[in-house]
Amino acid sequence: MTVRLADSIARFSADWRRSLSGTRTDPPPLAAYVPDESEARLAVLSDLVRIDIRHRWERPGLGKRITDYRTEFPEFQDSPELVDLLREEFVARRRSGPLPLEDFLAEYPDLADRVRAHLAATGADRIDANVLRIDRTLAEIAPGQRIDDFDLLTELGAAPDPASNRVFLARQRSMQRLVAVRLSTGGVDEPHTMARLDHPHIVRVFDHRMVVFADGAAFGRLVYMQYVPGGTxxxxxxxxxxxxxxxxxxxxxxxxxxxxxxxxxxxxxxxxxxxxxxxxxxxxxxxxxxxxxxxxxxxxxxxxxxxxxxxxxxxxxxxxxxxxxxxxxxxxxxxxxxxxxxxxxxxxxxxxxxxxxxxxxxxxxxxxxxxxxxxxxxxxxxxxxxxxxxxxxxxxxxxxxxxxxxxxxxxxxxxxxxxxxxxxxxxxxxxxxxxxxxxxxxxxxxxxxxxDEHARDLVDPPQRSLRRHLRHWRVLLIALAIGVPNALASLYNIEHNRALIINHMSAEAQDRIDLTTAITNAAYFTVGAAVMVYFGRHLIFVPHGLRTGVRYSPETLHRARTNTIQFGDRALIAVFSMWMLSGVSFPFLLAGTGDEVPSAYAYAHYFVSHAICGAIALVYPFLLMNFYLIRCIYPMFLSHGEISARDAVLLHRLRRRCGAWMLGAAAIPLLSVASATLLVPADLAEIIVVLRFLAIGSVVAFLGVYVLFMALEKDLRALERVLAPDAGQGKP
Structure with a gap:
């Protein structure tokens, strides 16, 4: 058989498994998998029928007989596989319900002798032991008696209807194990249903047998299953x-x-x-x-x-x-x-x-x-x-x-x-x-x-908690987290440049620089703000919709969660771009004034100052934004649907990045002091006030964000625990 033909059988089997698992509603159509090649068609068709008939009789109401296949596929009439396929039908039907052998053979009188011999040769005629006959009624069965392979030890619980359903603790002789044995009247197919399930939190059904009680009632069931001793x-x-x-x-x-x-x-x-x-x-x-x-x-x-x-x-x-x-x-x-x-x-x-x-x-x-x-x-x-x-x-x-x-x-x-x-x-x-x-x-x-006490408090904070109220002010708080550090860094940078460069220029050049800088910064700010609104559109609008009762698709919620985790990084791209443009454009503005171009010494200190201020404008907004987003905004999405393990990976990476940015925050005071050592005494005297402000302010700011970082670390670890609860350990 070629690989392609074998693949059609594999695809048919896989599609049947999806049907049984509920991911598709109807059985796969067998005819769609039968090849056109005449030489291989009958052999492949026989294998497909074996799969189809086995699965169909596992589902009530879907069973098909070989007669149906012979009608659908005329070439099946004289197939050498026909007798073996009838054995498959008998086995499948016998497992799904009572079916005396003679009744089955009567359905195929032209093949009865051949089928009987084949069933005997393969042992298929002994499936389910031809139905267990019990010489007592269900009501007469009591502990101390033996039923087939089971010694009944005690009755488990009081059945609501002892005339139709009773459960006993029993010892299975052949396996030397304790089992729960349920005896019931009626042919309900629940044992076959549960026998397909193998899960640590589902009672395991080992097998079942059809029984006939002494009163000659309809077929009943003997089901033996895992014994669970801890009550209900x-x-x-x-x-x-x-x-x-x-x-x-x-x-x-x-x-x-x-x-x-x-x-x-x-x-x-x-x-x-x-x-x-x-x-x-x-x-x-x-x-x-x-x-x-x-x-x-x-x-x-x-x-x-x-x-x-x-x-x-x-x-x-x-x-x-x-x-x-x-x-x-x-x-x-x-x-x-x-x-x-x-x-x-x-x-x-x-x-x-x-x-x-x-x-x-x-x-x-x-x-x-x-x-x-x-x-x-x-x-x-x-x-x-x-x-x-x-x-x-x-x-x-x-x-x-x-x-x-x-x-x-x-x-x-x-x-x-x-x-x-x-x-x-x-x-x-x-x-x-x-x-x-x-x-x-x-x-x-x-x-x-x-x-998880910490994680659940993040997702569902108390009604009067500050965190719940801060969710309403996300645009303002994010703007402040970005704007305040950038504004302070800009003020220091402006004072530093004014003292070392601009104050040494003519009054006309100073006015021109001030005007051009204001226009340029306004343009940069507008573009940067627009970019950040685009990056943060989901964390701006989706929380508002959730509060007003809007139901979003899982895909939208996933995007909102992902964008919230990644917003700090994306916002920094915009901030970094603005500082880069500002740093590059300032020397061109100076050159355009017509005054004498500043010395290389002045430019060197300008770039050092710009780098320090740029670090302030990046480090602190990143930590402040993520503290707010992870503590107040991201958890609210978790209360509305799927909790994705993919988010745990993103949060873990964010936690590592936050640690790296904390190192950057610790370096800022050192850089500010180190930059001062490169100044000549006269220039140092001119900027000593703002330099002290930078050094002391950055130390205080570091201590503040360190406290926030420790809280953020705790929040991230709690969220990682619930997003990927089985990572590294199993759960009972």
């Missing part, structure tokens, strides 16, 4: 109590320990994770739990699986206190009418889920329905109460949610709840899906931000 979020809510504020994360550990002891397990004696939890306040503990659950939701959604049944009993904890999601609802498609619709859990359902329960024509759900449910769950963990009062019907619950979180619910938030966590949860609970966090990954980033 429902038990954490029971332990929460009124004194949670003083105990913080120890409330979670107490609930976990109670569940572990009830199961006869021993809690970990030396655990870094437990020590981390114990040091958290209760709001931080809720954010810690929520971050991990949001990551799990995002992972599942990227693999084409939504939870759609998030509630306290579906959040389990390990003995260390690490949360795991369980009991994902089965996938449902419009082509799968036989699958029973999931029951709406009114207390945790999103408005769109309630709308769909009331009107089947309502839009389909997406990941933001799970984000809403997680927001409700975290709010309940945080406050001990649900954000919405009890409602006896989906219609009443929908009306409550459309009104948003009321003031009475907001008053239930703990006094130590960070403003960042309040904002994050309220965004989760927005009635309109498009106003919530777009994905679980974005929500996880926001919750991670809530765990």
């Amino acid at each position: 979020a429902a038990e954490v809510l029971e332990q929460r109590g009124a004194g949670v504020g003083a105990e913080g994360g120890r409330v979670l550990l107490r609930a976990v320990d109670a569940a572990v002891e009830a199961a006869g397990e021993i809690r970990p004696s030396d655990s870094r994770v437990r020590a981390e939890i114990a040091a958290l306040s209760w709001p931080e503990t809720v954010a810690w739990i929520g971050r991990r659950l949001a990551e799990a939701l995002d992972y599942a959604e990227r693999h084409g699986v939504g939870h759609r049944a998030l509630k306290p009993s579906n959040v389990l904890f390990t003995a260390e206190g690490v949360p795991k999601l369980a009991d994902f609802m089965p996938e449902r498609t419009t082509d799968d009418p036989g699958l029973e619709a999931p029951t709406v859990t009114t207390a945790y359902s999103s408005p769109e889920e309630l709308s769909r329960a009331l009107d089947s024509e309502a839009p389909e759900l997406d990941s933001r329905a799970d984000i809403y449910a997680l927001g409700v769950l975290l709010w309940e963990l945080l406050t001990g109460t649900l954000p919405f009062g009890g409602a006896d019907s989906p219609a009443a619950a929908l009306e409550q949610r459309r009104g948003g979180v009321r003031a009475t619910a907001l008053r239930q938030l703990p006094a130590d709840c960070p403003a960042a966590l309040r904002r994050v949860l309220l965004t989760c609970l927005e009635p309109e899906p498009h106003r919530r966090w777009s994905t679980g990954a974005v929500l996880a980033q926001q919750l991670d931000l809530c765990l």
Whole structure:
């Protein structure tokens, strides 16, 4: 097979994976990948069908039979691969639901004998052990009994409907491990859904078998999965109590320990994770739990699986206190009418889920329905109460949610709840899906931000804080940060040049120099200001739009964040250009007066003075601007969407540049003193006053910007931590 033909198979497989992960909505059309070459067409087509049939039967409502492929591709009728492809169909269908071998063979009577022999030769006829038969009803099963490979030890929790769903702690004999075994009636395909998921915060489903109970009811399921001994979020809510504020994360550990002891397990004696939890306040503990659950939701959604049944009993904890999601609802498609619709859990359902329960024509759900449910769950963990009062019907619950979180619910938030966590949860609970966090990954980033005290205070400063008010004056403050050092440097430069050069010229030449310099500087200032407004347009206009409720695209917010980080560098380019033009043009202005040209000595001191003043005009604005931008402006963008790890790289580079500019600030007093040693005594006497002003002023200014630099360094490090939280270390 040529490389090009193999590539078509690889592309088809990759496109199927994207479809399963949710990055595309429809299965890839097989016909688009079949080559035209007659010699290789049938062989490639067979490989494509194998991939297609396997993936289609993984998704309810998408399954296709070999009969369909034979109709679509006539050359398939007499393919030598036909029998093996029928084996692929049988295996795929048997894994997705009960399918007796004889029923399958009856669908292909002309090939039945050949298929039976092929299945027997490959062992495919024994898949799922031909359905497990249990000589008891589900209600009669009890601890102490053996079911197939499992010794049932104890029942886990009280099932809401023991006639249809029970969970046991069991020992799997063949693997000598503890597992949770769930026995249920009905053929819902949730085990197959969860078996695709392998994430540290999702309960791992090992496998499942179809069962028939003694009462002869319809096929049921035996699902065995990872055993998680630390109880559920429902038990954490029971332990929460009124004194949670003083105990913080120890409330979670107490609930976990109670569940572990009830199961006869021993809690970990030396655990870094437990020590981390114990040091958290209760709001931080809720954010810690929520971050991990949001990551799990995002992972599942990227693999084409939504939870759609998030509630306290579906959040389990390990003995260390690490949360795991369980009991994902089965996938449902419009082509799968036989699958029973999931029951709406009114207390945790999103408005769109309630709308769909009331009107089947309502839009389909997406990941933001799970984000809403997680927001409700975290709010309940945080406050001990649900954000919405009890409602006896989906219609009443929908009306409550459309009104948003009321003031009475907001008053239930703990006094130590960070403003960042309040904002994050309220965004989760927005009635309109498009106003919530777009994905679980974005929500996880926001919750991670809530765990860093310094970073969350930057992003969500107190309502009456000076930093919040200074955001409104960004144009004025940036102008002052640039203008004041430049004005002081210009004044010194003017006095220095006047004393050494201009005062030695005629009165007429002095007037001409003053006029020309004023006009030139005004032109330079105007052009420089226009350039800086262009560079800073996003940090000028986007914050205003955010305050007035404008919703910007992720691309616009990304540009605003990037421009804010880079504005100091870009502004310095404009400032440096103006000082360069000024330095170059001044000698030409002197030459144009018609007076005697100053000596090389005077020009040398002019350029030294200009260099020192230019350094002042560059160093101090850079540090002042970045202190203000990083402390007041940049963090506000982080509260409106994606927190990008790319920003962490930019901030790290900015932190290094700030250190370099601090060295420049330290050098300015030394340069000013060193320049004085090059003057003859007569000239030194003329400028001694302004020189002292420069030396003393630059020392005081250095001490001031050093204090700002240390604060800026702390801010940058905090932001780097939340922008790239996993850099250099894993998180449990």
